[in-house]
Every structure is written in C-alpha cells, then in structure tokens.
Amino acid sequence: MDIFGIDITEWIWKSVIIVIAGTVLLRVAGRKSISQMTLAQTVIMIGIGSLLIQPLAGENIWSTLFVGSMLVITLIVVEYGQLKINSIEKLITGSSKILIxxxxxxxxxxxxxxxxxxxxxxxxxxxxxANINDVKWATIEPNGQLGFQLKEQAKNSTKEDIQTLKVELQQVKQLLTQMVPAQASTVSYSTNQANYSNNSPIESLNKQLNDVKKQIQKLQNPKPNDLFEEVDKESHVKPPPEHLQ
Incomplete structure (x- = not known):
C-alpha cells in the first residue's frame, strides 16, 4: 500500500519488529532505571535507542538488530567481568566518594x-x-546518587521510642506516689538520719523523672532547620568556599 510514494505496509511491519526487538533487547540488558545505571549501561542504552530508529530512515532492519544484539552482548560481558574482577569494576563503574x-x-x-x-x-x-552537623557520613555513589547516614543523636525518633519514654515516665510517677506517703508516715525528729536515707531514692527518682521529660522534649522538638532557613533568607548560614559556591 503506497501513500504519497511511501510503502505504509513496510513501515508498519518495521515498526512492530522494532518495538518487539527493542523490548527484548532492553529486557535482556537489565531492569535498572536510568538513575541506577552505570556509565557503560547508559552508553549502550543510548546506542540501542539510536540504532532502533535507523530502519525507519531507510537502513537495513536486520543489520540494525544485529548491531543492537552485539551491544547487549557486550554489556553482559562487561557486567560479568565486573562481577569477577574488582579492577574492572573500579575502572568501568568507579567508586564511592565521601562528601561529608x-x-x-x-x-x-x-x-x-x-x-x-x-x-x-x-x-x-x-x-x-536540616543541618550538615547532623550528618555522620555522606557519599556520592558511582551512579550519581547520594547516600547519607545521620549521627545517633540526630536520628529521627520512632513512635516506639516516644511510647517507651512515656511508659518509663508513668512508672516513675507511680513509684513516687507510692513512696511519698510511706515517707510522711515515718518522719520524726529522732529519725533524721533515716529520713535522709529515705530521701535519697526520692531524689534519685525525681532526677530520673526530669531526665525522661527532657528526652521526650528533645525527641518532640527538632533542631533549627539551618539548611531550610538558607532558602528562606537566600544566603548561607556558613558561607562555603568561593570555588564551591
């Protein structure tokens, strides 16, 4: 079937073959998203994409598919070499670098x-x-993604952490409630030393109670958002070096 001198039938079957062959080639090449690809994978995927469109421009479809298959086979061989030899992996993929x-x-x-x-x-x-000081490690990976690890004191508290502190606080309150009446019933002028010894556990419990309250407040009140404030103020809290601004 010709329309304006173009063989529509040929275009249709070429398009179908390109879609099927391209799907198979990319499926064999791997399931990684673009952000997860290594440099070698990205180069070969771009090459396959450029090749698959050639038949519609008049190039031989079978030679195009052959070259595409060779690219995928090359990628598989390279990835297999990366699995077996560390030096090849480091040469092709690169290594992570510490940024913070x-x-x-x-x-x-x-x-x-x-x-x-x-x-x-x-x-x-x-x-x-929110704060660079909260970061224990920050790395840039070979695929360009950034990885972070927070310091222990900067990690987000879970509901379980807060609930545990609340339970401990309740237990301390119960102990204080039980001890205060017993303390009052034994108070006398002639037993000052005994009163002192009874006050010691109460003071200890009071201190523990205050510590638990402080921990709950610390968990529920995050640190100032320094990096977010920079966006609002359009300036750096701590100016970076000029060559990295």
Whole structure:
C-alpha cells in the first residue's frame, strides 16, 4: 500500500519488529532505571535507542538488530567481568566518594566530583536533613546518587521510642506516689538520719523523672532547620568556599 510514494505496509511491519526487538533487547540488558545505571549501561542504552530508529530512515532492519544484539552482548560481558574482577569494576563503574565526614565537608572530594555546596545542600533538604552537623557520613555513589547516614543523636525518633519514654515516665510517677506517703508516715525528729536515707531514692527518682521529660522534649522538638532557613533568607548560614559556591 503506497501513500504519497511511501510503502505504509513496510513501515508498519518495521515498526512492530522494532518495538518487539527493542523490548527484548532492553529486557535482556537489565531492569535498572536510568538513575541506577552505570556509565557503560547508559552508553549502550543510548546506542540501542539510536540504532532502533535507523530502519525507519531507510537502513537495513536486520543489520540494525544485529548491531543492537552485539551491544547487549557486550554489556553482559562487561557486567560479568565486573562481577569477577574488582579492577574492572573500579575502572568501568568507579567508586564511592565521601562528601561529608562527621559533620564536616570534604572539599577535595566535592571539587573532584564537581559538586557545589549548594547542590549538596539541595540533596540534604530533599532527604529532610536540616543541618550538615547532623550528618555522620555522606557519599556520592558511582551512579550519581547520594547516600547519607545521620549521627545517633540526630536520628529521627520512632513512635516506639516516644511510647517507651512515656511508659518509663508513668512508672516513675507511680513509684513516687507510692513512696511519698510511706515517707510522711515515718518522719520524726529522732529519725533524721533515716529520713535522709529515705530521701535519697526520692531524689534519685525525681532526677530520673526530669531526665525522661527532657528526652521526650528533645525527641518532640527538632533542631533549627539551618539548611531550610538558607532558602528562606537566600544566603548561607556558613558561607562555603568561593570555588564551591
């Protein structure tokens, strides 16, 4: 069937073959999303995408599919080599780099990966991290994704943590309620020393009660959002080096 000198039938069957073959090739190549791909995978996927459109431009469809298959086979061989030989993996994939260590920026690594402090802070905010000092480790992975680990004191409390503290607080209150009447019934002028010894556990419980209250307040009241305040004020709380601004 020709329309305006174009063989529509040929275009239809070529399009069907391209879709089927492309799906099979990409399925064999792997299931990773674009953000999870290594450099080699990205290059080969771009190559396959460019090749698959060639038959519609008049190129031979079978030679195109053959070249696409060779690209996928090459990718499989490279990935197998990465599994078996660490040096190949490091050469092709690269290695992770530390960007933040114990709340301090690693300026040399930031420069080597060409990442500015603003870009790093953007990733921190997207991960709901408000203060660089709260970060124990931050790394950039070979696929470009950033990984974070918070310090113990900066980790978010769970409902279980708060509930446990509330239970402990209730237990302390009950102990105080039980001890105070007993203390009052034994108070006398001639037993001052005994009263002192009875006051010691009460003072200890009061201290424990205050500590639990402070822990609950600390868990329920987050630290100031320094990185989020920077966005509102349009300025850095702590100015970064000029070459990384």
């Amino acid at each position: 260590e114990d709340g301090k920026l690693n300026l040399d690594n930031l420069r080597s990966v060409r990442l500015t402090v603003d870009q790093l802070e953007t990733q921190l905010r997207l991960n709901k991290i």
